[in-house]
Amino acid sequence: MRLVAEFTTEPFEVDGAPPAHATEALRAAQEAGLDCEFGPLGTMVRGEQELLLPALPKVLDAAFAGGATQVTLQVRRDA
Secondary structure (H helix, E strand, C coil): CEEEEEEEEECCCCCCCCCHHHHHHHHHHHHCCCEEEECCCCEEEEEEHHHHHHHHHHHHHHHHHCCCCEEEEEEEECC
């Protein structure tokens, strides 16, 4: 089954380059082989359940290691 996960890392920084907590989380998702869409308010990743679910702890670890104070995560079946 294909899943979609959307996550937002905080704190928001609107000026300049994206913060490390956002780019490191994206990098972890990319390294896991997920299809990624990076946006100004969050990141959407898609993949098979067997690929996506084990990648989520790595994404969260990367976000917090990059300085995130909070990560909001939603997971659903891909339409």
